[in-house]
Amino acid sequence: MQRYHPWVFSGAIAHKPEDMIEGETVRIVSADGVFLGVGHFQIGSIAVRIMSFVDEPIDALFYERRLVNAYKMRLSLNLVRPDNTIFRLVHGEGDYLPGLIIDIYGDTAVIQAHSVGIHQDLDLVTNALRQLLPVDVVKHLFYKSEGTLPYKAGLFPENSYLLGGEDVDEIAVENGLRFRIDWLKGQKTGFFVDQRENRALLEYYARGRHVLNMFCYTGGFSVYALRGGAASVVSVDSSAKAVSMTDQNVSLNFGEDPRHSSSSEDAFKFLKQLPEGEKNLVILDPPAFAKHRGAINNALQGYKKLNLHALEKIAVGGLLFTFSCSQVISAEQFRLAVFSAAAISGRKVRILHQLTQPADHPINIYHPEGEYLKGLVLQVE
16 A cells, blocks of 8 residues: 655665765656656655655646645635735645745745755746745745755755845734744744744733743744733743844834843743742743654653743643644653653643644645644643
């Protein structure tokens, strides 16, 4: 039975031409000569990322069709609105374009290549994007792949504008809230688009609460909490630049709001020094603790320790929004780490919500690895 997984691992390949070049488009056939797929060859454990299970050229028309389908889905999700100009247009395997990420921020599309094949097809991708989104809609295409391309490929592209002039508007809108996007030096493509629906849920619960937003990055959760009527919000990140971005985004939406304060400090140290019962809504959204399978055990210990600190300090009746964005950590492993923290704390803890990534980060059912964002909302007695 064909499993339609979009990756071919190196151990499954019996024969390949000696002169194959990384990024080259190749056809995959079974041992008895049956066509299986066409995709991009790369050096490493994932030897081929399958672009199509149909024997077709990976050309301009191919990318145009895939991008049109991706855009139509975002339209059907009601994500393309005047009060929402931030969304993910292409989510790699979830949109049948392995190795390609495209995020839309107002009039700018930020493109990331996670494979050499996509990097080499960049002109095809950008031309298809121009056909899909006219210049009066998306004025700038920004390529940001220096941190995502395979290191061994020896490709170190510089960030560059591919379309448009220098009058770039760095402000975009998510659910009516304004955010400054740093796609040049910010993490990922400049903003954590994948937390949009979880931020909206936090806003629902924020009224009258004293909120602590750990690993605040650009302050998305903080801004939603303030609009939700939080009594106070403290934003914490080890990066002074991230804290500055949070302060800017709060100011963009609420001016100098006395309810908000921020601190550049290590999360574990901050939680350890936090007075017990001071906060009754805490957000833990750390960077990936494990980026490869060899780091899983240490990552799980990190999640347990972090959540234990929060559970020990949160007020009675408080809510804890806790997340893992590590792809190699399963939902079951993450939940077990949080369970262990709850057991050690000795407090009564209930799960109110089990969270994941939004619909513009779709998960290909044949590619379970695409389910990377896990979250829990806990009520603590």
